[in-house]
Amino acid sequence: MSDATTESVSSRPPAAALPGGGPGGQTPIPEAPITTTTPAKPVVRPGDRIFSGLATGSGIFIIVLIAAVAAFLVLRAVPALQRDQVNFFTSREFDTTTDVNALRFGVLDLFGVTVTVSLMALVLATPVSLGIAIFLSQYAPRRVAGPLAYVVDLLAAVPSIVYGLWGLLVLAPVLNPVGTWFNDELGFLFLFSRDSGSGVGGTIFLGGVVLAVMILPIITAVTREVFVQTPVSQIEAALALGATRWEVVRTCVLPFGKSGFVSGAMLGLGRALGETIALYIILRTSSSAFGYSLFEGGSTFASKIALGAGEFNNNIVAGAYIAAGLVLFVLTFVINSLARAAVAGKKER
Amino acid sequence: MSTTLDAPVKTETFQPLSGRRRATNAAATVLVSLSVLVALVPLVWVLYTVVSRGLPAITSPTWFTNSLSGLLPSSSGGGSYHAIVGTLLQAAVTAVFSIPVGLFVAIYLVEYAAGSRLAKVTTFMVDILTGIPSIVAALFVYALWITTLGFRRSAFAVSLALVLLMVPVIVRTTEEMLRIVPQDLREAAYALGVPKWKTITKIVLPTALSGIITGIMLALARIMGETAPLLILALYAPFINTDIFAGPMGSLPGLMVDQLGNPTDAGTNRIWGAALTLILIIAVLNVLAKILGRLSSVKR
Numbered sequence: 001m002s003d004a005t006t007e008s009v010s011s012r013p014p015a016a017a018l019p020g021g022g023p024g025g026q027t028p029i030p031e032a033p034i035t036t037t038t039p040a041k042p043v044v045r046p047g048d049r050i051f052s053g054l055a056t057g058s059g060i061f062i063i064v065l066i067a068a069v070a071a072f073l074v075l076r077a078v079p080a081l082q083r084d085q086v087n088f089f090t091s092r093e094f095d096t097t098t099d100v101n102a103l104r105f106g107v108l109d110l111f112g113v114t115v116t117v118s119l120m121a122l123v124l125a126t127p128v129s130l131g132i133a134i135f136l137s138q139y140a141p142r143r144v145a146g147p148l149a150y151v152v153d154l155l156a157a158v159p160s161i162v163y164g165l166w167g168l169l170v171l172a173p174v175l176n177p178v179g180t181w182f183n184d185e186l187g188f189l190f191l192f193s194r195d196s197g198s199g200v201g202g203t204i205f206l207g208g209v210v211l212a213v214m215i216l217p218i219i220t221a222v223t224r225e226v227f228v229q230t231p232v233s234q235i236e237a238a239l240a241l242g243a244t245r246w247e248v249v250r251t252c253v254l255p256f257g258k259s260g261f262v263s264g265a266m267l268g269l270g271r272a273l274g275e276t277i278a279l280y281i282i283l284r285t286s287s288s289a290f291g292y293s294l295f296e297g298g299s300t301f302a303s304k305i306a307l308g309a310g311e312f313n314n315n316i317v318a319g320a321y322i323a324a325g326l327v328l329f330v331l332t333f334v335i336n337s338l339a340r341a342a343v344a345g346k347k348e349r
Numbered sequence: 350m351s352t353t354l355d356a357p358v359k360t361e362t363f364q365p366l367s368g369r370r371r372a373t374n375a376a377a378t379v380l381v382s383l384s385v386l387v388a389l390v391p392l393v394w395v396l397y398t399v400v401s402r403g404l405p406a407i408t409s410p411t412w413f414t415n416s417l418s419g420l421l422p423s424s425s426g427g428g429s430y431h432a433i434v435g436t437l438l439q440a441a442v443t444a445v446f447s448i449p450v451g452l453f454v455a456i457y458l459v460e461y462a463a464g465s466r467l468a469k470v471t472t473f474m475v476d477i478l479t480g481i482p483s484i485v486a487a488l489f490v491y492a493l494w495i496t497t498l499g500f501r502r503s504a505f506a507v508s509l510a511l512v513l514l515m516v517p518v519i520v521r522t523t524e525e526m527l528r529i530v531p532q533d534l535r536e537a538a539y540a541l542g543v544p545k546w547k548t549i550t551k552i553v554l555p556t557a558l559s560g561i562i563t564g565i566m567l568a569l570a571r572i573m574g575e576t577a578p579l580l581i582l583a584l585y586a587p588f589i590n591t592d593i594f595a596g597p598m599g600s601l602p603g604l605m606v607d608q609l610g611n612p613t614d615a616g617t618n619r620i621w622g623a624a625l626t627l628i629l630i631i632a633v634l635n636v637l638a639k640i641l642g643r644l645s646s647v648k649r
Contacts, residue, residue, distance in 0.1 A: 045544045045546075047544055047547065048545050048546045051545070051546030051549070051550075052461055052545070052546070054453050055453050055454075055456045055462075056457055056462070056467075057453075058450055058453035058454040058456075058457055059453075059454055059457040059458065059462060059467060059468065060467070060471075061450065061454075062454055062471055062475055062516070062520075063470055063471060063474050065474075065478070066474045066477055066478065068489070068493065069481070069485070069486075069489045069513075072489055072492040072493045072497065073485075073488060073489060073492060075492065075497070076491075076492040076496055076497075128384045128387050129384075130384075131380060131381045131383070131384025131385070131387075132381075132384050132385050132388055134381050135381045135382060135385050136385075139378065139381055139382070148385065151389065151392065152385075152388055154392060154635075155388065155391070155392050157571075157631055157635060158392075158395055158574075158628065158631075159573070159574025159575075159576070159602065159624075159627060159628070160574065160576070161574060161576045161602050161605055161606070161624075162395065162399060162574070162624045162627070162628065165605065165620060165621075165624060166394075166395050166399070170394070170398050213391045216388055220388070244366065244370055244371070244373075244374040245374060245377075245378070246373055246374040246377035246378070247370070247374070249377070267480065270480045271480070273482070274480070274481070274483070274484065274485065275482070276482065276483060276484045276576070276577040277577055277580075277602070277606075280577075280580075302482055302484045302577070305484050305488065305581070306484060306577055306580050306581070309580040309581045312491065312581055315496050318491065318496070321488070322488050322492055325484060325485050325488040328482060328484070328485060329485045332480055332481065332482055332485070333477060333480075335480075336476060336477060336480035337473075337476075337477070339480075340473070340476045
């Protein structure tokens with residue numbers, strides 16, 4: 001509604017039409033009849049033209065920027081893809097060291113590790129985030145909710161490299177018994193089997209736990225934002241019918257905020273898919289290859305690219321990593337678009 | 350019908366909550382409250398770890414005054430001066446590019462393009478930019494700046510990648526602040542014949558200024574810890590280099606990654622010292638942002 005007012009204000013004839021003012025430069029006519037039927041043409045000042053040009057240009061610049069990201073990644077990925085000796089999408093190899101003109105690289109393993117570790121983080125983080133969002137929006141008194149929300153946001157302020165170090169050096173030894181238990185009790189499932197090594201350091205399991213901590217604040221923030229918008233009338237109606245606090249949450253807040261929760265979770269997933277340095281630190285300590293188990297190592301798209309930074313002196317080899325980065329870009333693009341669409345759909349209703 | 354009406358009515362006014370509903374309610378309360386605790390555990394734990402392990406390093410007399418130039422990996426001593434300078438330099442260069450672009454995009458979205466198709470596309474692209482992984486931003490700059498344009502790896506290239514990560518944050522927060530500037534202020538200015546661009550620069554922006562600065566500081570805090578672009582676009586140097594266009598340059602995340610390969614006590618010390626220094630810088634920015642946010646003159 002505020003937009004409409006801006007429009008009407010700017011389209012009104014400017015003050016130049018008034019006698020005695022404005023840079024219009026008209027000679028004042030003492031007895032000029034006030035014409036309301038034919039509004040004077042708005043005077044566009046050069047300052048206005050420059051400023052609106054800058055503003056619009058910046059908007060267009062953002063669009064061009066995203067297009068350029070896609071274009072340049074494709075441009076640099078193609079030469080490497082042409083030299084790829086194996087199928088880019090179905091190969092589990094990633095060998096860029098031997099012969100520059102006969103590269104062998106595929107993204108299947110990277111895709112598998114990225115998705116596994118991200119989904120594990122999502123599974124761990126979403127219930128907690130949902131709980132926090134419900135607590136902050138429905139249970140906590142306002143005086144507590146504000147600072148608590150800020151504290152949860154602080155989780156996002158810690159740099160991811162610190163999470164990586166903490167995960168590998170501090171959390172991993174503590175999680176070892178948990179990992180061993182899963183391995184002993186549920187090891188017959190492929191997800192929890194372990195062939196080699198011991199401990200959870202350098203495994204997808206540890207990466208998932210650390211990622212869960214990192215994506216927690218974003219899921220919480222988005223979910224909470226939607227939950228606090230639950231119509232008060234609905235909550236009061238439920239209370240008047242004798243609902244308990246939990247029943248209010250279950251019957252009013254959750255149905256209303258479902259889309260917010262879903263989009264928050266997807267934004268978290270997008271973040272997890274692209275997380276680089278924490279997983280780089282954790283996964284590089286493991287030598288075991290990805291075998292669809294949580295207790296093995298491997299590389300995600302992002303950590304593989306970071307690990308390959310040393311090979312970025314050759315444009316063709318770098319192209320192989322850029323091709324992997326392109327897949328990651330498309331992946332996060334799709335996930336983030338879906339997340340935004342979910343929230344936008346809610347707002348329009 | 351009549352029988353029920355005639356019968357003496359004796360209803361219980363209040364039925365006590367059934368046990369099951371009461372138990373469910375209690376269980377939900379406990380679970381929901383517990384989840385907050387679950388989230389606080391890693392935060393406190395991480396901060397405690399960084400502070401307790403980083404203190405020995407940053408309390409050494411040379412930490413803020415010396416670089417690591419000429420030191421063997423295993424020998425103790427030296428400091429993070431070069432890395433602090435590098436991190437601040439890269440952040441400053443990033444800010445110089447990001448702030449104008451971010452501000453103008455937000456001004457465009459709020460003041461000029463309300464509801465137009467271009468505005469919708471721009472908003473969508475800002476969302477996409479928000480979610481872009483830092484490694485992809487780094488790859489883009491590598492593909493454009495280094496392979497296509499032929500420049501060398503430098504701190505400046507890192508800053509270019511960081512611009513991609515900083516702009517959307519500034520746009521988001523500025524947009525939000527501009528939207529809550531009362532419409533009356535703009536209308537009053539227009540009524541007095543003030544040109545639109547002057548209304549924006551002299552009335553709208555100053556009104557929202559503290560909030561905008563808050564957003565900028567939070568964005569700065571975010572990009573300072575980014576490590577992925579450093580790996581691809583710059584080489585780490587253990588000595589002082591203030592030339593952003595040439596040569597390797599130190600930075601706090603770079604120092605941490607570099608010392609990962611140093612298994613000695615001195616290396617571990619430096620890693621946590623750098624982590625604590627980085628978190629301290631981010632904390633200062635956060636606190637400043639919070640104080641400025643308090644002083645915000647825009648009231649809803």
